[in-house]
Amino acid sequence: MSPGRGGEGALGRRLVGLAMVLPPVALVFFLVGFPIVVAIGYSLGHVGGLNSAVSAIAQHQVAVGGGIGTLEAYREVLTSHQFLTDLVATLWVTALSTALVVLLAWGIGLYLRLSESRAAKALSALSVVPLFIPVVIASYALLAFWSGGGFVRSAAAHLGMARFPILGYTLPGVVIGQVWVNLPFGVLMISSGLQRVPTALIDAARDVGASLARTTLSVLVPMNLVPTVIVVTFTAIAVLGSFTVPYLIGPTAPTLLGPQATVTFQSFNEPQQAEVVAMVLFLLAVGVGSAYVRATMRGERVPELAS
Amino acid sequence: MKFRPWTLAAIAVVALIGAACGGTGTTAAPGPSASGLSGSFTFYLSGDVNIQHLWLDTLIPDYQKANPGVHVNLVFSAHGVEDVTTLAKLSQSAQSGQYSGFDLIEGGLVKDAAQSNLLTRITTAEVPRSAEIDPNQFTAVQHNAMPYRGSKVLLAYDSSRVKNPPRTLGDLLAWIKAHPGLFDYNVPSGGGSGQAFVEAVLNQYVPKDDQQKMGLGYVPELEGEWNRGFQQLKSLGPDIYQHGVYPASQDQVYQLLGNGTIAMCPVWSDQALTALKSGQFPPTVKLTEISPPLYGGPAYLGVPKVTPHKKLVFSFMNFLLGQAEQVKIVDQIQGLPGIEMSHMPASVQRRFSSLGTTQSLPYSAKMAADLNRLWQSSVPG
Numbered sequence: 217m218s219p220g221r222g223g224e225g226a227l228g229r230r231l232v233g234l235a236m237v238l239p240p241v242a243l244v245f246f247l248v249g250f251p252i253v254v255a256i257g258y259s260l261g262h263v264g265g266l267n268s269a270v271s272a273i274a275q276h277q278v279a280v281g282g283g284i285g286t287l288e289a290y291r292e293v294l295t296s297h298q299f300l301t302d303l304v305a306t307l308w309v310t311a312l313s314t315a316l317v318v319l320l321a322w323g324i325g326l327y328l329r330l331s332e333s334r335a336a337k338a339l340s341a342l343s344v345v346p347l348f349i350p351v352v353i354a355s356y357a358l359l360a361f362w363s364g365g366g367f368v369r370s371a372a373a374h375l376g377m378a379r380f381p382i383l384g385y386t387l388p389g390v391v392i393g394q395v396w397v398n399l400p401f402g403v404l405m406i407s408s409g410l411q412r413v414p415t416a417l418i419d420a421a422r423d424v425g426a427s428l429a430r431t432t433l434s435v436l437v438p439m440n441l442v443p444t445v446i447v448v449t450f451t452a453i454a455v456l457g458s459f460t461v462p463y464l465i466g467p468t469a470p471t472l473l474g475p476q477a478t479v480t481f482q483s484f485n486e487p488q489q490a491e492v493v494a495m496v497l498f499l500l501a502v503g504v505g506s507a508y509v510r511a512t513m514r515g516e517r518v519p520e521l522a523s
Numbered sequence: 524m525k526f527r528p529w530t531l532a533a534i535a536v537v538a539l540i541g542a543a544c545g546g547t548g549t550t551a552a553p554g555p556s557a558s559g560l561s562g563s564f565t566f567y568l569s570g571d572v573n574i575q576h577l578w579l580d581t582l583i584p585d586y587q588k589a590n591p592g593v594h595v596n597l598v599f600s601a602h603g604v605e606d607v608t609t610l611a612k613l614s615q616s617a618q619s620g621q622y623s624g625f626d627l628i629e630g631g632l633v634k635d636a637a638q639s640n641l642l643t644r645i646t647t648a649e650v651p652r653s654a655e656i657d658p659n660q661f662t663a664v665q666h667n668a669m670p671y672r673g674s675k676v677l678l679a680y681d682s683s684r685v686k687n688p689p690r691t692l693g694d695l696l697a698w699i700k701a702h703p704g705l706f707d708y709n710v711p712s713g714g715g716s717g718q719a720f721v722e723a724v725l726n727q728y729v730p731k732d733d734q735q736k737m738g739l740g741y742v743p744e745l746e747g748e749w750n751r752g753f754q755q756l757k758s759l760g761p762d763i764y765q766h767g768v769y770p771a772s773q774d775q776v777y778q779l780l781g782n783g784t785i786a787m788c789p790v791w792s793d794q795a796l797t798a799l800k801s802g803q804f805p806p807t808v809k810l811t812e813i814s815p816p817l818y819g820g821p822a823y824l825g826v827p828k829v830t831p832h833k834k835l836v837f838s839f840m841n842f843l844l845g846q847a848e849q850v851k852i853v854d855q856i857q858g859l860p861g862i863e864m865s866h867m868p869a870s871v872q873r874r875f876s877s878l879g880t881t882q883s884l885p886y887s888a889k890m891a892a893d894l895n896r897l898w899q900s901s902v903p904g
Contacts, residue, residue: 272614273607273639275892298900364765365784385768468710468769469904479899482607483712485892 252498259491260285270487277488293492301470303496309387309462309472310455313394317451318444320395321402326432329410330418340407347400355464358393359384385467393461398454402447409443410436442512449508453501473497561592564832564839567609569600569630573797573856574822581851586842593835598625602772606632610641617641617828626830627839633825635888637667638740642825645669649837652844655862660821663738663884668823671843672852673859675819675882676719679780679790683807688787691814692723696755698787699762705786707764707776710903712895714773715885716789719817721898722886725752726815738884746893753901760902769903780804789817796857819882821861 254266261280263271271277278288293299324343328336346354361367363384372380383389413436421431437444462472473493481490568578583595600606609625610632616623617640628636636642644666647654653669660670678695680688684705689695699706709717726734728751736742760767764785770776777794779785781803790798790810798804824843826836842848846867849860853871864872886894 269611269615270608272618273610273635275889296900301904365782382765385765385770463771467904468771469899479712479895482604483892484896484899485607485889486896487607 255491256495257285259289259488259495260287261289263488273485274487275485277486289488289492290495293489294496298469299476299493302473302476305387305470306456306473306500309391309394310452313391313398313455314448314451316391316395317398317402318406318447320399321406321447322444324403325406325410326436328407329413329436330428340403343403344400346396351397351460352464354396355393355461358389358396359465362389362392384465387466387470390462390466390472393465394455394458397458397461398451401450405443405447406440409440413439445508445511449504452504456500456504457497560590560835560838562832562835563594563596564626564830564835565596565598565624566627567598567600567605567625567629569603569606569609569628569632570822571602571794573794574629575599575601577852577856581855582843582848585848585851586839589842590838593839595839600630603631606630610636613641613827614639620829622829622831623827625827626832627836628825628827629822631888633668633823634664636825636827637664637823638887638889640667641828642667643828643830643833645826645840649833650840650844652841652862655844655866657863660861663820663887664823664825668825669840669861670821670823671840671861672849672856673819673821673861674791674793675859676716676789676817677792677795677810678787678813678817679795679804679808679810680787681780681783681805681807682809684786688809688811689813690811692727695813696724696759699759702786703762704764704766706762707779707785707788708769709773709776710769710771710895711891711898713771714776715818716773716791716794717769717776718891718894719819719883719885720789721752721756721894723813723815723817723883724756725749725894726883727755728752735884737886737890740887741889743890743893746890746897749894749897753897756898756902767903777803780808792819793856793858800857816882818885819859820885822858 258267258271261278262285263274263277263279271279278286278292280286320343324340328340362382363369364382366384369380369382372378383392417435417439418431421435426434457474458472459474459478463475463478466472466475473496477490477493477497480486480493566578566583568575578597583597587593587595600609609628612623613625613628613636615621633642643649645653645668646666650669656670660673678688682688685698689698708720711718711721725748729737729745729748733742733745733748737745763769764779770779773791773794776785776788777790777798780788780790781798783805792810795804795808795810799806799808824840826833826840830836844862846862849862849867850871852858853860853867853874859875860867860871864875885891
């Protein structure tokens with residue numbers, strides 16, 4: 217906006233800007249925002265109006281006539297033993313998967329940055345391959361690979377380890393699946409962040425006698441906090457809300473909250489309780505997302521280093 | 524902006540192709556058939572892919588060939604993922620009197636819809652050939668739906684590893700304890716074969732009258748009678764495959780039997796016979812009935828209360844009950860016919876004589892939903 221322009225011109229430009237942004241905002245509001253508000257109302261016990269279709273066939277639901285609503289459905293779900301074990305499982309699987317993805321992505325990114333060999337390039341290309349394989353097929357493949365008669369166990373038996381653990385239908389198997397699915401994004405973000413660090417900085421650190429570990433900790437890590445936070449946030453949210461990997465590879469109980477919400481809705485015919493589980497997931501994701509927003513806002517205030 | 528001549532030509536060609544492709548989406552309106560019927564209706568199908576192929580490859584094309592003026596729009600929902608929302612639409616439609624968009628439905632939701640009074644009553648007045656169906660098959664749905672094929676859950680076992688298959692439920696449970704890791708069943712919400720096994724174990728401790736009530740209606744106050752059964756299933760856990768792993772779908776259990784990981788599992792008769800035919804099960808796999816029998820049941824077709832195409836739908840249902848179509852159902856998916864065996868050719872009667880004629884009554888849809896929930900919280904883990 218050039219200063220000193222006439223007031224009418226500025227108002228006209230603002231209106232044009234508003235008109236251009238209105239269609240996508242309206243779309244997001246009506247297709248996403250408004251249904252979420254209606255669903256929150258349903259979880260609080262408002263079973264009439266726009267929720268009357270789904271509440272007509274629901275079993276074990278809590279209904280309230282008017283007013284703000286009731287937390288009875290929340291109390292029922294949040295105190296149930298099954299939900300609590302599922303919540304604990306979801307939290308530790310998410311934390312472990314995210315930690316492993318960050319560690320592996322950093323490892324591959326550093327190897328690619330500090331070594332110009334063909335092996336490094338091949339490794340980073342290989343780590344992006346999971347992006348092109350559909351998750352359902354990957355889940356079945358991982359299940360077969362880690363199952364009782366799968367490749368890993370057969371190879372271990374040949375090497376003399378007869379009692380190698382079976383990871384199919386277990387939560388550690390789910391962690392492996394989640395790492396497999398989320399690693400490509402991590403590698404892409406971290407390695408692109410590391411590539412942007414000027415070689416001059418790394419050389420300067422080495423020249424004053426810093427070891428490789430010290431260089432990494434003092435130069436590379438601080439400059440790549442924002443990509444790391446992005447990877448942590450996106451991976452955590454993806455694993456929190458995931459369905460396919462825990463449904464196909466995971467145990468029946470405890471399972472993650474994604475499959476639990478689905479089975480509550482479809483098989484137990486309890487849409488209201490499923491709504492409560494979805495709200496819990498939503499709040500967890502909001503918590504992770506707010507950490508991301510705070511970190512990126514703080515990151516933007518750091519002045520750019522002169523290259 | 525000036526367009527180069529070749530750009531304009533390319534755009535014109537693409538537009539022509541687009542118009543031609545768009546035209547094939549709707550069938551050209553042919554003249555009315557010999558029966559005078561014309562129009563189209565929407566058929567909601569929920570189930571497994573073998574049933575989808577039965578309809579798409581055989582039954583619907585046969586009907587459309589016999590009645591060229593009629594077009595059937597098939598809406599398929601794999602494994603019932605859309606069942607809850609469709610049921611909600613039917614419920615709204617029955618309450619408000621407005622057309623729901625569906626004229627015919629098939630799948631697990633039909634029983635629930637019939638028991639909730641959302642469907643049209645089917646008698647010989649609407650579908651004349653329904654007189655050939657065993658009247659007992661209408662009990663569970665109170666004449667609000669029509670069975671057109673059937674299946675039952677049997678026990679499949681690898682005869683090379685199981686020399687004396689169990690004959691009763693008690694024998695089966697003892698066998699599982701004696702051979703840990705060689706039996707498995709799927710999560711009850713993931714398929715009828717696993718659910719049938721769970722219901723059989725629970726029914727050991729439920730009086731016959733209460734079993735009938737659970738099959739025909741919703742009686743949550745009787746669910747306390749399931750406690751002993753669930754405790755028994757939980758104690759069975761360590762002897763189940765991999766110390767208590769219950770796959771999410773019945774297909775995964777069939778694969779375990781097929782590749783020899785387990786030696787016994789419950790199966791649907793039609794899926795088992797198809798698997799034997801296709802080679803998914805090795806020829807050593809045999810089927811047996813146990814006493815009391817695992818549940819079975821007809822697959823029902825339902826007509827929503829509010830639909831403008833009743834005449835077309837009833838003619839379609841009548842067509843399906845003809846002997847020619849019933850034989851095709853038997854051949855293609857190895858299912859039991861909907862009409863009584865006495866109306867089928869002798870070859871079919873011989874083929875199914877070994878499967879036995881008894882089956883238990885499955886629980887109503889709402890009881891089954893509660894069973895799924897209670898199983899999940901009390902048995903695994």
